[in-house]
Amino acid sequence: MTMTPEEINRTVSQLLDQAPGRSTRARESVLNILLSAPTALNHHNIEEVAKQRDLSIDRVTLYRTLDWLVEQGVAHRIASVNRSWYFSAVAQPDMEPHAHFHCKKCQQIYCLEDVQAAPMHNLPKEYQLEEADLCLQGQCVTCNRDANG
Amino acid sequence: MTMTPEEINRTVSQLLDQAPGRSTRARESVLNILLSAPTALNHHNIEEVAKQRDLSIDRVTLYRTLDWLVEQGVAHRIASVNRSWYFSAVAQPDMEPHAHFHCKKCQQIYCLEDVQAAPMHNLPKEYQLEEADLCLQGQCVTCNRDANG
DNA sequence: TGTAAAGTGCAACTATGTTACAGTTTATCC
DNA sequence: GGATAAACTGTAACATAGTTGCACTTTACA
Structure with a gap:
């Protein structure tokens, strides 16, 4: 799961092109962040990484984007003991x-x-x-x- | 786990007597409710059962009571997919x-x-x-x- | 039965997630 | 390339689960 930034960008484009929705800045950013992370991230974590990268993603948009990524099978949602959802990217569809x-x-x-x-x-x-x-x-x-x- | 009401009362007293804290109405009621239930219950469920039994337990007291029961090993806490904790009674300590x-x-x-x-x-x-x-x-x-x- | 410690109740707060709706952007068709 | 409808986004307000602080009450025990 260690990819170069270029590989990540390529994977993001591929995954979003295959999905039946639009390719938007929010979706690209969030998927990029998930693919770059060595662990699963929750909303808070993702917001922080986005802030570090000078991307501002609205809280509600982030929730909706993550829902959509999960629906598309591009991310998966993990229940945790601290009552928040964690997300990780699904690079290969047959994971x-x-x-x-x-x-x-x-x-x-x-x-x-x-x-x-x-x-x-x-x-x-x-x-x-x-x-x-x-x-x-x-x-x-x-x-x-x-x-x- | 199917006990008669008398068995439940007896078990409640036994478990609370063994624990190093005080035996109070809230603890008795909650433990009784947990022992009577065929499934694990969350805070909301417990409040509802209490209401049915004409017991009024303060929300915060309920949280604290459950924490205490878990600490004492008398109940166990289960993480769930719907971001709330579920609790079930531990009748035998070696479960x-x-x-x-x-x-x-x-x-x-x-x-x-x-x-x-x-x-x-x-x-x-x-x-x-x-x-x-x-x-x-x-x-x-x-x-x-x-x-x- | 009086007392200190333990437990409770209330109010206010935090964190996580959702809904409604108006405004913006994207893909597509001409 | 520009107009258009549908898809997406941002804001505000709300809902739910759980926590904290502090004054008040109850319990156990001397």
Whole structure:
């Protein structure tokens, strides 16, 4: 997921061209920000990055833009323990469902694309399962390294 | 988890006596409500049940009471997709961590005490894991039965 | 039964997300 | 290239979930 700025720009254009809506400044900026981030971001995080880049995105527009990106399958929405939604870009449309890791120290949320929720054996069969999210918590690579010197 | 009202009262007293705080009307009522419920409840649900029972519990007191019950290990707190916390009673102190099922139709959250998050193989070992929550979504037993006649 | 600490109630506040509606921009057609 | 309708954006006002500060009340216990 480490892309050069040019690769990010190219991916943004590709993804937006494929989607059935208009390509606007807000959508480009937000998707660019998501693709550039190593972790999932919430609204607040995205607003901050936008501010750093001297982009001003209206709060409501940001909400709507993120909804739209999720609808288009270009971003995915992650529920978190701190009652806000987190978002991460979906660069390839065939991305598998995967686990998320919430670091209790730095509060970042990582997508662990290689870790999936295991199939369940003893779920009573009267429950009709549609989604299974595996939400891990603990300390992330970076914080762990910082702590252990 | 189906207890008679007398059993519930007895359990409430036992659990509160064991805890290092005071036994108050709010704590008794809330714990009673949680023990009586077949699913996990959020603040709003609890307020409604309390109202039905002609108990009036202040909003803030309810928040604090629930925090306290969780601290004491008498209730557990479940993050949900609709940005509110859900709570369920922990009748036995040695209850295992278990999966939760959120019904997309009736919005209830069920504790599936027999379903656990499977141990993970491919979590990079630099991540220090402390908790693993398995959050299932779909249609619950009741809604499924209603739909299939 | 008096007292200190623990718990409660109220008001005001913060954070996150939503709705309505008028104004602006985009894609498209001529 | 310019006009047009639909799509998108910005503002204000609102809704919901949860928190904080502080005065008041209740509990446990000597």
